[in-house]
Amino acid sequence: MADQITQQLLEHPIFKGMSFSAISDIIRCASEKTFSRSETIFLEGENAQHCYLILRGSVDLSIHTHNRGPITIQSLHGGDVLGWSWLFSPFIWHFDAIAKEKTNTIRLDGQSIRKICQEDSKIGYELMKRFSRVMQERLMATRLQLVDMYGKYS
Amino acid sequence: MENILKSEMGFQPTQPMLPTLFTVDSKIQETHDTWSLFLNNSNGNSLQEFSPGQFNMLYAYGVGEVPISISGNCQNQNSLVHTIRNVGMVSNALCGLNQGDQVGVRGPFGTSWPMEKFKGKDVIIVSGGIGLAPLRPAVYHILNNRDDYNHVALAYGARAPEEILYPKQIMEWRSHLDLQVRVTVDSSDQKWHGQVGVVTTLIPRLNIDPDNAVALVCGPEVMIRFGVRELIKYGLDTDQIWVSMERNMKCGIGLCGHCQLGPDFICKDGAVYNYVKAERFFKTKEL
Numbered sequence: 286m287a288d289q290i291t292q293q294l295l296e297h298p299i300f301k302g303m304s305f306s307a308i309s310d311i312i313r314c315a316s317e318k319t320f321s322r323s324e325t326i327f328l329e330g331e332n333a334q335h336c337y338l339i340l341r342g343s344v345d346l347s348i349h350t351h352n353r354g355p356i357t358i359q360s361l362h363g364g365d366v367l368g369w370s371w372l373f374s375p376f377i378w379h380f381d382a383i384a385k386e387k388t389n390t391i392r393l394d395g396q397s398i399r400k401i402c403q404e405d406s407k408i409g410y411e412l413m414k415r416f417s418r419v420m421q422e423r424l425m426a427t428r429l430q431l432v433d434m435y436g437k438y439s
Numbered sequence: 440m441e442n443i444l445k446s447e448m449g450f451q452p453t454q455p456m457l458p459t460l461f462t463v464d465s466k467i468q469e470t471h472d473t474w475s476l477f478l479n480n481s482n483g484n485s486l487q488e489f490s491p492g493q494f495n496m497l498y499a500y501g502v503g504e505v506p507i508s509i510s511g512n513c514q515n516q517n518s519l520v521h522t523i524r525n526v527g528m529v530s531n532a533l534c535g536l537n538q539g540d541q542v543g544v545r546g547p548f549g550t551s552w553p554m555e556k557f558k559g560k561d562v563i564i565v566s567g568g569i570g571l572a573p574l575r576p577a578v579y580h581i582l583n584n585r586d587d588y589n590h591v592a593l594a595y596g597a598r599a600p601e602e603i604l605y606p607k608q609i610m611e612w613r614s615h616l617d618l619q620v621r622v623t624v625d626s627s628d629q630k631w632h633g634q635v636g637v638v639t640t641l642i643p644r645l646n647i648d649p650d651n652a653v654a655l656v657c658g659p660e661v662m663i664r665f666g667v668r669e670l671i672k673y674g675l676d677t678d679q680i681w682v683s684m685e686r687n688m689k690c691g692i693g694l695c696g697h698c699q700l701g702p703d704f705i706c707k708d709g710a711v712y713n714y715v716k717a718e719r720f721f722k723t724k725e726l
Contacts, residue, residue: 345635357627357635362644385632425665429637430625434659435568435598 290315293391297338298364299415307408314397320344320384326367327378333370335392339363342388346380355381359426366419371395449490449551455692458498458543459487463536464518470602472525473569474534475510477518481541486519490551491576492683492711496691497521498543499532506688506706507533508573509547514583519544522572522604548691550711552577552655552681558587561652563645563675565666567596567638570658571604573683573710577655578612585617592619592645596638596662600624600631619645638662639669649674656714657683664721667714680714 291312294300300308318337320326326337326344337344341363347355358380361367367390370378376395402409461478468474480486489495489509498504505527511520525534536542554577562581566574581588593612597603603622613620621641623634634641638658654670656663663682670680686705689697693707700720703709709717 347629353628355629357629357631360623360633360635426637426640429639429661429665432661433598433625434661435596435602435625 290317290391293340294338297340297391299338299366299419303411307411310401310405310408311393311398314394314401315391318390318392320388320390322384322386324384326382326384328381329378331378333368333376333378334395336369336371336395336398337367337382338391338393339365339367340389340391342390343385344388345383345385347383348380358430359423360385366416369416369420372399372416449493449549450488450547452487452546452548455545455548456690458496458545461519461542461544463538463540463542465538466536469522469604472534473522473604474525475520475522476533476536476542477511477520478542478544479518486516487544487547489513489547489576491554491580492551492573493547493549494573494688494710495519495521495544495546495548496688497523497529497533498545499529499536500541500543502532503529504543504545504689505529505533506548506691508683508710510572510575512579512583513576514579522569522575524569545691548688548706550709552580552683552711554580554584557653559589559651561590561647562588562592563642563647563652563654563670564591564593565638565642565654565656565658565670566594567658567662567666568598568602569604570662570683571595574655574657575605575608582612582615582618589651590619590647591617592621592647594621594623594638594641594645596623596625596641596658598625600627600633619647621645637665639665642666642669642673645673647673649679652679654680655683656680660685660721667721677714677718681711682714682717683711684709684717684720686710 344361344367345357346359347357349355460481462481463476464479465477466474494506494508496504497507507521507523510522523530523533525531564574581591612618623636623641627635656666667680684705686698688706689695691706693704698705
């Protein structure tokens with residue numbers, strides 16, 4: 286099982302190109318977690334204790350609105366990273382995450398990962414660069430959504 | 440050779456300033472503000488030939504004339520199809536036309552998607568909003584000549600599920616086992632079970648060989664800019680990408696200057712450009 290998780294971590298885009306020795310500590314914080322269709326992964330306001338690396342399946346990130354109910358703001362798929370609220374205080378989820386179908390993930394323990402990053406600045410910097418890249422891509426996508434590019438005046 | 444020339448330059452009208460009278464045969468409401476008009480030649484003559492990506496000037500009598508891409512099938516000689524978004528006075532008048540009403544048509548004008556050049560290639564079609572309309576003839580062309588093309592993928596983005604253009608057609612295209620069709624919307628409520636996110640997020644998930652691919656991109660200019668960036672990230676070179684530009688065309692033959700963009704007249708030199716040539720337009724603000 287541990288070998289399988291190691292392989293899956295090494296193949297996931299977030300760790301792609303990193304050596305086994307570089308992620309050996311991270312492997313110890315990783316476990317497999319499968320969600321069934323429509324299962325809640327986390328809800329807004331809950332403690333953000335884990336990071337999820339999606340292997341297969343898809344997840345909707347949504348925000349609940351009073352008048353319109355849940356609004357889906359992004360769909361994530363295999364190869365994506367789900368969640369970074371575990372990285373930043375106060376470690377609270379800002380959105381709801383629901384599995385759209387059966388979804389296989391690798392679940393990383395947030396507190397342990399933060400501890401590894403704190404103690405080993407080299408791995409910490411590498412991980413921060415990789416997570417920042419994901420955040421940058423999501424920010425770009427969000428900005429495009431804000432532009433309302435399909436509106437009448439775009 | 441003649442075919443290749445036609446493919447790059449598109450068909451050109453013999454009397455470009457003279458509108459031909461067409462009659463609305465039928466109309467379909469595509470979204471809350473977009474309609475497709477199916478037009479027949481009022482004098483019973485055969486329909487004009489056109490190439491995918493070309494446009495006509497449609498004249499709403501007494502109101503004015505606007506450029507509208509031809510969105511039908513080049514091989515369908517039954518009617519001329521235009522999909523029109525109601526965004527101004529003339530488009531409002533055109534969208535208000537009903538069966539039996541008449542409209543003036545000049546064209547076809549402009550360059551076209553060079554489908555001959557794309558033979559043997561993987562084809563990526565990236566479109567957003569009403570940008571699917573000028574690309575639909577290219578999809579028809581590929582389906583009509585499926586053996587000429589390798590893997591084909593369509594990535595389409597809309598603002599919301601109810602604003603997806605040609606939804607029935609997209610579902611039909613999805614039924615083709617040799618056509619990858621990916622659709623996303625910018626945001627949605629829980630009634631939509633498809634992908635949510637901007638259209639650029641679809642590109643990395645396509646199953647296409649970037650070394651042997653070409654891309655056709657049409658939509659709002661912001662979408663084109665970011666779509667091209669993502670395609671380059673995916674592995675395409677700029678000369679593998681074609682885009683369709685939109686400006687305020689008036690005469691359609693490069694005389695009046697309304698659609699001038701730098702040294703070019705979009706109505707004549709475009710609207711379809713290879714990105715190597717179009718790149719400078721995107722890099723110059725307020726052009």
